[in-house]
Amino acid sequence: MDKRTEQYPMNERSSSRSNLSDEVVIVTGSGRGIGRAIALDFARSGANLVLVDLDPETLNSVKNEIFALDAKAMVCRVDVSQKSEVDKLVNDVIQQFKKIDVLVNNAGIIIRKPMEEYAEDDWDRVIDVNLKGVFNFCHAVSMTMISRRYGRIVNVASIMGERTLPPRASYCASKGGVIALTKDLAAEWAKYGITVNAISPGWVETELTRNYFAQEEVRRLLLGRIPVGRFGHPEEIADMVSFLASKRAGYITGQNFCVDGGWSAL
Helix, strand or coil: CCHHHCCCCHHHCHHHCCCCCCCEEEEECCCCHHHHHHHHHHHHCCCEEEEEECCHHHHHHHHHHHHHCCCEEEEEECCCCCHHHHHHHHHHHHHHHCCCCEEEECCCCCCCCCHHHCCHHHHHHHHHHHHHHHHHHHHHHHHHHHHHCCEEEEEECCHHHCCCCCCCHHHHHHHHHHHHHHHHHHHHHHHHCEEEEEEEECCECCCCCHHHHHCHHHHHHHHCCCCCCCCECHHHHHHHHHHHCCHHHCCCCCCEEEECCCHHHC
């Protein structure tokens, strides 16, 4: 295995971490992978976490990791595609913490099969989670952020929102929609002190992608297109999220940042 795939060194990150002490941060899809890394990074920064996922087992596992860091977290089993569930969660968070400083829309699913084999339900499910879920949460937090004249929203899109690698039609469409929605909301809400940005991860090695990347043909195809010559680490995505969520990023809004090892440069 290429030595550049070694574990991402945690000690190199501590000096640049943003101080988010006592800020209230919602992270969707935080039970594993990129979402878990984002949640743990915020916990190390002193934030109060609201962990959102559908799997209670993984949610509780991440919660315990956060508690071990002497940080606070509440877990919420919520289907991001259901507006009523999202609205209730946001109301509960405001009741408990009195505010919401940061929203990270990370929850997402993918279906890989040719478009002609799609059922309507396949298309609807991906769009509902990946795109409508972002709308649901942005809409739900909008009034509290507007009233406080402050907020940071980071939407996790994908390099597939600007480029494609078939067969991923619904995923590409949903992530392209996330990027467009990000730009519109940034323009609408800038006057309220709210920044809205997107991050488009490239090929990141997680529990869900590891078996896919282990296929020799897939591995050769993907690594051959990544200039840095390796897959990304979830913590590298978390670093960018943490920066965009901080007060240091107050002049950055409406942008989509590709964190992809150079894939989008080709």
